Amino acid sequence: MNSFAIQPESKKPTPEEGLAIAAQRKAARGRRTGRIRKAVAVVTVSAFIGPFAFIYSQMAAGKDPALATTQAVASNASSSLSQGRSSATAAASRQAAAKKAAAAARALARRKEAAAAAAAAEMQTQAAAASTSSTTSGSTSSGSTGSTSSGSTGSTSTGSSSSGSSSSPAAVTTQQS
Numbered sequence: 001m002n003s004f005a006i007q008p009e010s011k012k013p014t015p016e017e018g019l020a021i022a023a024q025r026k027a028a029r030g031r032r033t034g035r036i037r038k039a040v041a042v043v044t045v046s047a048f049i050g051p052f053a054f055i056y057s058q059m060a061a062g063k064d065p066a067l068a069t070t071q072a073v074a075s076n077a078s079s080s081l082s083q084g085r086s087s088a089t090a091a092a093s094r095q096a097a098a099k100k101a102a103a104a105a106r107a108l109a110r111r112k113e114a115a116a117a118a119a120a121a122e123m124q125t126q127a128a129a130a131s132t133s134s135t136t137s138g139s140t141s142s143g144s145t146g147s148t149s150s151g152s153t154g155s156t157s158t159g160s161s162s163s164g165s166s167s168s169p170a171a172v173t174t175q176q177s
Helices: 015-060 079-135
Strands: none
Touching: none
């Protein structure tokens, strides 16, 4: 007996079938490569966003580890060195806060001074407008203690000008033409 079994001959694919098989394998390899690339991109982005989001949330909550003076942060390094650094950091932050407050106070004082100067300028403008309108009629009157003169050649009046809430008396000289 013959020990060789009858094996069917393997049929070789035609060139067209070979090209189709190659195209299928190439497409499968492209899909696999794309899938791997997408997975790597997702892992990379999540590896960046995760820690960044955690740090951002800590900073937004006001838990800055560089400024912390708690015992948990101080125990990570040597206690004397870290306590010296954290107290220096706290002192620096207090000093910076004091500087900010002083700058804000100075800015407020400047704004108040500018507002007062603007109000004084407005009062002077109103006084000048009032004296101009009164001289066009031929007579000038100013204040409650001033004198009133009228004439066609010119008039001069001195006294306290009363315009709104003026606190300082000012001499007003007007000339009519």
